[in-house]
Amino acid sequence: MSVLTEMRKETKPECYLIKLTVHHILLNGSCGILKNVVSNIFNIKKQITRKHIMKRSIQEWLAVVIAVIITIIALSSVAQAVDFYRGNVENDSTSTSVSQPTNKRIVPKPPKVVATTTLITLEKDMPIRAPGARDGDEDCIEDSTEETDCEGVLRTTIASSTARERIQAQREATLQKLEEQKQAREEKMDERAKKISELRNERIRAYMQRMLARFNAAIQRLSAIADRIDSRIEKLSAQGVNTFEARNSISVAREKILIAEQDTSAAKQKSEEALLSEDPKTSFDEVRAIVSDVVATIKDAHVLLVDAITLLKNSTKDKTSGETNTTTEAE
Secondary structure, eight states: OHHHHHHHHHSOHHHHHHHHHHHHHHHOOSTHHHHHHHHHHHHHHHHSOHHHHHHSOHHHHHHHHHHHHHHHHHHHHHHHHHHHHHHHHHHHHHHHHHHSOOSSOOOOOOOOOOOHHHHHHHHHHSOOOOTTOHHHHHHHHHTTTSOOSHHHHHHHHHHHHHHHHHHHHHHHHHHHHHHHHHHHHHHHHHHHHHHHHHHHHHHHHHHHHHHHHHHHHHHHHHHHHHHHHHHHHHHHHHTTOOOHHHHHHHHHHHHHHHHHHHHHHHHHHHHHHHHHSSOHHHHHHHHHHHHHHHHHHHHHHHHHHHHHHHHHHHHHHHHHHHHHHHHHHHO
Protein backbone atom coordinates (compact mmCIF):
# COMPACT_ATOMS: atom_id res chain seq x y z
CA MET A 1 0.00 0.00 0.00
CA SER A 2 2.95 2.31 0.54
CA VAL A 3 3.82 1.97 -3.10
CA LEU A 4 0.29 2.92 -4.11
CA THR A 5 0.26 5.97 -1.81
CA GLU A 6 3.57 7.18 -3.20
CA MET A 7 2.28 6.65 -6.74
CA ARG A 8 -0.86 8.67 -5.88
CA LYS A 9 1.14 11.57 -4.47
CA GLU A 10 3.66 11.76 -7.31
CA THR A 11 1.36 11.48 -10.28
CA LYS A 12 -1.70 13.27 -11.54
CA PRO A 13 -5.10 11.65 -11.01
CA GLU A 14 -5.63 10.57 -14.65
CA CYS A 15 -2.09 9.15 -14.90
CA TYR A 16 -2.51 7.48 -11.56
CA LEU A 17 -5.51 5.57 -12.95
CA ILE A 18 -3.44 4.11 -15.78
CA LYS A 19 -0.55 3.19 -13.49
CA LEU A 20 -2.88 1.59 -10.99
CA THR A 21 -4.50 -0.49 -13.70
CA VAL A 22 -1.14 -1.73 -14.93
CA HIS A 23 -0.15 -2.53 -11.35
CA HIS A 24 -3.28 -4.66 -10.87
CA ILE A 25 -2.57 -6.47 -14.18
CA LEU A 26 0.91 -7.36 -13.02
CA LEU A 27 -0.18 -8.52 -9.57
CA ASN A 28 -3.43 -10.28 -10.43
CA GLY A 29 -4.13 -12.56 -13.37
CA SER A 30 -7.85 -13.05 -13.16
CA CYS A 31 -11.13 -11.45 -14.16
CA GLY A 32 -11.23 -9.55 -10.86
CA ILE A 33 -9.03 -6.92 -12.54
CA LEU A 34 -12.05 -5.23 -14.08
CA LYS A 35 -13.76 -4.94 -10.69
CA ASN A 36 -10.69 -3.33 -9.14
CA VAL A 37 -10.33 -0.93 -12.06
CA VAL A 38 -13.94 0.21 -11.77
CA SER A 39 -13.63 0.75 -8.03
CA ASN A 40 -10.41 2.73 -8.58
CA ILE A 41 -12.15 4.90 -11.15
CA PHE A 42 -14.93 5.79 -8.66
CA ASN A 43 -12.39 6.53 -5.92
CA ILE A 44 -10.45 8.89 -8.16
CA LYS A 45 -13.66 10.57 -9.25
CA LYS A 46 -14.47 11.46 -5.66
CA GLN A 47 -11.01 12.92 -5.12
CA ILE A 48 -11.13 15.23 -8.13
CA THR A 49 -12.80 18.48 -7.22
CA ARG A 50 -14.87 20.73 -9.43
CA LYS A 51 -12.17 23.36 -9.36
CA HIS A 52 -9.58 20.81 -10.46
CA ILE A 53 -11.82 19.69 -13.34
CA MET A 54 -12.27 23.23 -14.59
CA LYS A 55 -8.53 23.72 -14.71
CA ARG A 56 -8.06 20.80 -17.14
CA SER A 57 -8.20 21.43 -20.85
CA ILE A 58 -10.33 19.53 -23.32
CA GLN A 59 -7.31 17.87 -24.96
CA GLU A 60 -6.13 16.44 -21.64
CA TRP A 61 -9.58 14.99 -20.92
CA LEU A 62 -9.72 13.46 -24.41
CA ALA A 63 -6.35 11.85 -23.78
CA VAL A 64 -7.60 10.48 -20.48
CA VAL A 65 -10.78 9.09 -22.06
CA ILE A 66 -8.84 7.44 -24.90
CA ALA A 67 -6.37 5.92 -22.45
CA VAL A 68 -9.22 4.55 -20.31
CA ILE A 69 -10.96 3.05 -23.37
CA ILE A 70 -7.76 1.38 -24.57
CA THR A 71 -7.10 0.05 -21.09
CA ILE A 72 -10.61 -1.40 -20.81
CA ILE A 73 -10.32 -3.11 -24.23
CA ALA A 74 -6.96 -4.60 -23.32
CA LEU A 75 -8.23 -5.81 -19.97
CA SER A 76 -11.32 -7.38 -21.54
CA SER A 77 -9.18 -9.31 -24.02
CA VAL A 78 -6.91 -10.47 -21.20
CA ALA A 79 -9.94 -11.56 -19.19
CA GLN A 80 -11.31 -13.56 -22.15
CA ALA A 81 -7.96 -15.26 -22.59
CA VAL A 82 -7.80 -16.15 -18.91
CA ASP A 83 -11.35 -17.55 -18.96
CA PHE A 84 -10.57 -19.63 -22.06
CA TYR A 85 -7.43 -20.99 -20.41
CA ARG A 86 -9.37 -21.88 -17.22
CA GLY A 87 -12.04 -23.64 -19.28
CA ASN A 88 -9.41 -25.80 -21.01
CA VAL A 89 -7.77 -26.59 -17.71
CA GLU A 90 -11.11 -27.63 -16.18
CA ASN A 91 -11.85 -29.91 -19.16
CA ASP A 92 -8.45 -31.57 -18.79
CA SER A 93 -8.95 -32.02 -15.07
CA THR A 94 -12.40 -33.58 -15.56
CA SER A 95 -11.09 -36.01 -18.18
CA THR A 96 -8.23 -37.08 -15.92
CA SER A 97 -10.56 -37.44 -12.97
CA VAL A 98 -12.94 -39.65 -14.96
CA SER A 99 -10.15 -41.93 -16.21
CA GLN A 100 -8.40 -42.15 -12.82
CA PRO A 101 -10.74 -41.29 -9.92
CA THR A 102 -8.61 -40.16 -7.00
CA ASN A 103 -9.10 -37.89 -4.02
CA LYS A 104 -5.98 -35.90 -4.82
CA ARG A 105 -6.28 -32.50 -6.33
CA ILE A 106 -5.07 -32.41 -9.95
CA VAL A 107 -3.03 -29.39 -10.82
CA PRO A 108 -3.23 -28.73 -14.57
CA LYS A 109 0.06 -28.23 -16.34
CA PRO A 110 0.42 -25.47 -18.86
CA PRO A 111 0.66 -26.69 -22.47
CA LYS A 112 4.05 -26.99 -24.04
CA VAL A 113 4.92 -24.25 -26.40
CA VAL A 114 6.72 -25.59 -29.45
CA ALA A 115 8.78 -23.05 -31.28
CA THR A 116 8.11 -22.46 -34.91
CA THR A 117 11.76 -23.08 -35.69
CA THR A 118 11.46 -26.60 -34.17
CA LEU A 119 8.42 -27.31 -36.34
CA ILE A 120 10.25 -26.08 -39.42
CA THR A 121 13.30 -28.22 -38.65
CA LEU A 122 11.05 -31.25 -38.05
CA GLU A 123 9.33 -30.66 -41.37
CA LYS A 124 12.71 -30.34 -43.09
CA ASP A 125 14.06 -33.51 -41.44
CA MET A 126 11.06 -35.59 -42.52
CA PRO A 127 12.21 -38.00 -45.26
CA ILE A 128 10.51 -37.76 -48.64
CA ARG A 129 9.63 -41.26 -49.77
CA ALA A 130 9.25 -42.22 -53.41
CA PRO A 131 5.75 -43.08 -54.62
CA GLY A 132 6.71 -46.67 -55.38
CA ALA A 133 8.10 -47.43 -51.89
CA ARG A 134 6.13 -49.69 -49.51
CA ASP A 135 6.79 -47.61 -46.43
CA GLY A 136 5.40 -44.52 -48.12
CA ASP A 137 2.29 -46.40 -49.23
CA GLU A 138 1.72 -47.81 -45.74
CA ASP A 139 2.13 -44.36 -44.18
CA CYS A 140 -0.39 -42.97 -46.63
CA ILE A 141 -2.86 -45.74 -45.77
CA GLU A 142 -2.34 -45.49 -42.02
CA ASP A 143 -2.55 -41.68 -41.94
CA SER A 144 -5.60 -41.48 -44.17
CA THR A 145 -7.51 -39.49 -41.51
CA GLU A 146 -4.85 -36.79 -41.36
CA GLU A 147 -3.01 -34.77 -43.96
CA THR A 148 0.25 -36.42 -45.02
CA ASP A 149 3.02 -35.60 -47.39
CA CYS A 150 2.01 -38.36 -49.81
CA GLU A 151 0.08 -36.03 -52.06
CA GLY A 152 2.99 -33.61 -52.13
CA VAL A 153 5.41 -36.43 -52.90
CA LEU A 154 3.15 -37.67 -55.68
CA ARG A 155 2.87 -34.17 -57.08
CA THR A 156 6.65 -33.80 -56.92
CA THR A 157 7.27 -37.14 -58.63
CA ILE A 158 4.65 -36.40 -61.29
CA ALA A 159 6.17 -32.98 -61.90
CA SER A 160 9.68 -34.46 -62.09
CA SER A 161 8.50 -37.22 -64.42
CA THR A 162 6.75 -34.70 -66.66
CA ALA A 163 9.89 -32.53 -66.62
CA ARG A 164 12.00 -35.55 -67.57
CA GLU A 165 9.56 -36.45 -70.33
CA ARG A 166 9.61 -32.86 -71.57
CA ILE A 167 13.41 -32.82 -71.55
CA GLN A 168 13.50 -36.20 -73.29
CA ALA A 169 11.04 -34.95 -75.91
CA GLN A 170 13.11 -31.82 -76.46
CA ARG A 171 16.23 -33.96 -76.76
CA GLU A 172 14.59 -36.28 -79.28
CA ALA A 173 13.30 -33.29 -81.25
CA THR A 174 16.79 -31.78 -81.25
CA LEU A 175 18.37 -35.05 -82.37
CA GLN A 176 15.75 -35.45 -85.08
CA LYS A 177 16.38 -31.88 -86.23
CA LEU A 178 20.13 -32.51 -86.31
CA GLU A 179 19.57 -35.72 -88.26
CA GLU A 180 17.37 -33.89 -90.75
CA GLN A 181 20.00 -31.17 -91.12
CA LYS A 182 22.66 -33.84 -91.65
CA GLN A 183 20.56 -35.54 -94.30
CA ALA A 184 19.92 -32.20 -95.98
CA ARG A 185 23.67 -31.45 -96.01
CA GLU A 186 24.41 -34.89 -97.42
CA GLU A 187 21.77 -34.43 -100.10
CA LYS A 188 23.23 -31.04 -101.00
CA MET A 189 26.73 -32.52 -101.13
CA ASP A 190 25.49 -35.39 -103.30
CA GLU A 191 23.74 -32.98 -105.63
CA ARG A 192 26.86 -30.80 -105.81
CA ALA A 193 29.08 -33.82 -106.49
CA LYS A 194 26.63 -35.02 -109.12
CA LYS A 195 26.63 -31.62 -110.81
CA ILE A 196 30.43 -31.48 -110.71
CA SER A 197 30.62 -35.00 -112.14
CA GLU A 198 28.18 -34.12 -114.91
CA LEU A 199 30.12 -30.94 -115.71
CA ARG A 200 33.41 -32.86 -115.73
CA ASN A 201 31.95 -35.54 -117.99
CA GLU A 202 30.62 -32.90 -120.36
CA ARG A 203 34.04 -31.26 -120.54
CA ILE A 204 35.78 -34.60 -121.11
CA ARG A 205 33.25 -35.57 -123.75
CA ALA A 206 33.71 -32.25 -125.54
CA TYR A 207 37.51 -32.63 -125.39
CA MET A 208 37.30 -36.18 -126.75
CA GLN A 209 35.00 -35.08 -129.54
CA ARG A 210 37.41 -32.32 -130.57
CA MET A 211 40.36 -34.69 -130.47
CA LEU A 212 38.60 -37.43 -132.42
CA ALA A 213 37.45 -34.84 -134.96
CA ARG A 214 41.09 -33.85 -135.48
CA PHE A 215 42.06 -37.50 -135.90
CA ASN A 216 39.32 -38.02 -138.47
CA ALA A 217 40.37 -34.87 -140.32
CA ALA A 218 44.00 -36.04 -140.39
CA ILE A 219 42.96 -39.50 -141.59
CA GLN A 220 40.85 -37.97 -144.35
CA ARG A 221 43.76 -35.74 -145.47
CA LEU A 222 46.12 -38.72 -145.52
CA SER A 223 43.60 -40.77 -147.51
CA ALA A 224 43.26 -37.94 -150.02
CA ILE A 225 47.06 -37.67 -150.34
CA ALA A 226 47.31 -41.45 -150.83
CA ASP A 227 44.71 -41.27 -153.59
CA ARG A 228 46.65 -38.50 -155.35
CA ILE A 229 49.88 -40.47 -155.04
CA ASP A 230 48.16 -43.55 -156.49
CA SER A 231 46.98 -41.54 -159.47
CA ARG A 232 50.53 -40.19 -159.93
CA ILE A 233 51.94 -43.71 -159.74
CA GLU A 234 49.55 -44.85 -162.43
CA LYS A 235 50.60 -42.03 -164.74
CA LEU A 236 54.30 -42.60 -164.11
CA SER A 237 53.99 -46.35 -164.54
CA ALA A 238 52.33 -45.72 -167.89
CA GLN A 239 55.35 -43.61 -168.85
CA GLY A 240 57.63 -46.49 -167.89
CA VAL A 241 58.84 -45.14 -164.53
CA ASN A 242 59.77 -47.70 -161.86
CA THR A 243 57.03 -47.24 -159.17
CA PHE A 244 57.45 -50.56 -157.32
CA GLU A 245 58.84 -49.12 -154.08
CA ALA A 246 56.35 -46.25 -154.16
CA ARG A 247 53.46 -48.71 -154.48
CA ASN A 248 54.74 -50.68 -151.46
CA SER A 249 54.96 -47.55 -149.27
CA ILE A 250 51.49 -46.44 -150.38
CA SER A 251 50.00 -49.83 -149.50
CA VAL A 252 51.63 -49.76 -146.03
CA ALA A 253 50.41 -46.18 -145.52
CA ARG A 254 46.86 -47.20 -146.38
CA GLU A 255 47.08 -50.02 -143.83
CA LYS A 256 48.22 -47.51 -141.22
CA ILE A 257 45.35 -45.16 -142.15
CA LEU A 258 42.86 -48.02 -141.77
CA ILE A 259 44.30 -48.92 -138.33
CA ALA A 260 44.04 -45.25 -137.29
CA GLU A 261 40.37 -45.18 -138.30
CA GLN A 262 39.66 -48.33 -136.27
CA ASP A 263 41.54 -47.00 -133.24
CA THR A 264 39.67 -43.69 -133.46
CA SER A 265 36.32 -45.49 -133.37
CA ALA A 266 37.53 -47.63 -130.43
CA ALA A 267 38.70 -44.54 -128.55
CA LYS A 268 35.29 -42.93 -129.00
CA GLN A 269 33.49 -46.02 -127.66
CA LYS A 270 35.88 -46.48 -124.73
CA SER A 271 35.61 -42.83 -123.75
CA GLU A 272 31.80 -43.09 -123.51
CA GLU A 273 32.12 -46.23 -121.40
CA ALA A 274 34.66 -44.52 -119.13
CA LEU A 275 32.38 -41.54 -118.58
CA LEU A 276 29.54 -43.84 -117.46
CA SER A 277 31.71 -46.09 -115.26
CA GLU A 278 32.04 -45.80 -111.46
CA ASP A 279 35.82 -45.38 -111.69
CA PRO A 280 36.43 -43.22 -114.76
CA LYS A 281 40.08 -42.61 -113.84
CA THR A 282 41.16 -46.23 -114.43
CA SER A 283 38.89 -46.54 -117.46
CA PHE A 284 40.50 -43.52 -119.12
CA ASP A 285 43.93 -45.13 -118.85
CA GLU A 286 42.90 -47.52 -121.62
CA VAL A 287 41.48 -44.61 -123.64
CA ARG A 288 44.79 -42.74 -123.33
CA ALA A 289 46.68 -45.78 -124.60
CA ILE A 290 44.38 -46.06 -127.64
CA VAL A 291 44.69 -42.34 -128.39
CA SER A 292 48.49 -42.52 -128.22
CA ASP A 293 48.40 -45.47 -130.67
CA VAL A 294 46.19 -43.46 -133.05
CA VAL A 295 48.63 -40.55 -132.96
CA ALA A 296 51.59 -42.84 -133.64
CA THR A 297 49.76 -44.62 -136.49
CA ILE A 298 48.82 -41.34 -138.17
CA LYS A 299 52.45 -40.17 -137.95
CA ASP A 300 53.67 -43.46 -139.49
CA ALA A 301 51.15 -43.16 -142.34
CA HIS A 302 52.31 -39.61 -142.97
CA VAL A 303 55.95 -40.72 -143.11
CA LEU A 304 55.13 -43.53 -145.56
CA LEU A 305 53.28 -41.14 -147.85
CA VAL A 306 56.24 -38.76 -147.80
CA ASP A 307 58.55 -41.69 -148.64
CA ALA A 308 56.29 -42.68 -151.56
CA ILE A 309 56.46 -39.17 -152.98
CA THR A 310 60.24 -39.13 -152.57
CA LEU A 311 60.55 -42.50 -154.33
CA LEU A 312 58.41 -41.28 -157.22
CA LYS A 313 60.58 -38.18 -157.60
CA ASN A 314 63.74 -40.27 -157.57
CA SER A 315 62.28 -42.71 -160.08
CA THR A 316 61.30 -39.83 -162.37
CA LYS A 317 64.83 -38.35 -162.12
CA ASP A 318 66.40 -41.70 -162.89
CA LYS A 319 64.23 -42.11 -166.00
CA THR A 320 65.01 -38.60 -167.32
CA SER A 321 68.72 -39.09 -166.66
CA GLY A 322 68.65 -42.45 -168.47
CA GLU A 323 66.87 -40.97 -171.44
CA THR A 324 69.41 -38.14 -171.59
CA ASN A 325 72.28 -40.61 -171.57
CA THR A 326 70.74 -42.68 -174.37
CA THR A 327 70.21 -39.62 -176.58
CA THR A 328 73.76 -38.46 -176.08
CA GLU A 329 75.08 -41.90 -176.90
CA ALA A 330 72.93 -42.04 -180.05
CA GLU A 331 74.29 -38.78 -181.25
